[in-house]
Structure formats: structure tokens, C-alpha cells
Amino acid sequence: MKNCLTFLLLSSLALACKTDIISKIDEPALEHGGYVRTVTPYPVTTTTFNVSKANMGGTKMEFLAEAVTQDKGALFASYDLTIRFVDATPANGTKTTAYVALKSLAASSFTKDPTTGYPRSTIAVTGTEAMTATKLVDADISNGDRFEISGTMKLTNGRSFSAANTYADVTSGPFFTTPFLYRLNVVN
Secondary structure (H helix, E strand, O other), X not given: OHHHHHHHHHHHHHHHOOOOOOOOOOHHHXXXXXXEEEEEOOOOOXXXXXXXXXXXXXXXXXXXXXXXXXXXXXXXXXXXXXXXXXXXXXXXXXXXXXXXXXXXXEHHHOEEOOOOOOEEEXXXXXXXXXXXXXXXXXXXXXXXXXXXXXXXXXXXXXXXXXXXXXXXHHHHOXXXXXXXXXXXXXXX
């Protein structure tokens, strides 16, 4: 009788732990995003670059970028850059600007990397390009001012990703190295 009670008790416990089978997530049907990763310079300890006031045409921000999507970049449409000027030296007037279009890099300007399989391109912005886009002249900028460049990755399905809608792990983590925001300091 004691064995029967033990068996019934164990059977009851086993049945009490029964759960419904949960269906697996249909991973291929999930929507996925994308990001533009900084390949070099690496590791990305900063997204700050310098341009020389004395040589705006010869100094630039430059990095090797990789467009990452779940399908090795097939959904990648473009990487659009906007720029604004932040006037940190009011002695020559206050010329801070709102963000304006800088350039759009189409997916076709990226080349598939043989090692990773993702599309890559070198992105460069000279000091002169920054001034032209923000409609500034030499007298408007001083040592200590800066340009801020914001990137937006656009996909062929209409979705887009920027610093505004991307997790901090992606924008600041060492693995993803995807800031979506770059800074050009004006130096002598």
C-alpha cells in the first residue's frame, strides 16, 4: 500500500509539471534590421576626427564601412549622411546650423568583401565638403568648433536605422562599432 501511495504521489507531481508545447519562433519570418559597421580604424575608441582650419580641403574624416544585414547586405539600399555645424566660439558670431543633407552613398558604391561577404566602402568627408554643405565660409569657423555628421542606413524594404532607433549595444559596443554619429573637430 505504501508503494502505491508513493507511486500515486510521484505520478501526481509528474502530471502537475506538464506544460503545453510551445511552438518555435519562425526566425526566417522575423523582420531584421541593419547597421553600418566601422571596420577601420579599429578598435573604434572614438568617432571623432579632426579637420584643419588651415587646410579644410586636405583634411578629412575617413573610415572603412561595412553594411551589415541578415542577408549579407542584400537589403541594403543606401547610407545617407546629414551634417550640422556647432559653433562653440561665439567671438566670431553664432553660426550653429540645423542638420542638412551631406551625401547619400548608394549600395552600388559598396563592394562585397571576399572575407566577410558584406559590402564595404571607404567613407570620406573633407572639411571643404562640410563647409559647403552647411553654407559656411572660412570666417564662420574657428578652432574649437565642430561638425556633427549623422548616418542613416536605408533598406530596400523601406525601413531605416540611425542612432535614434538603434540600441546602445549596437551604437557603442565594441562588437558592432556602429555609432551612426561622427564628429569633425575644427583644429588649427
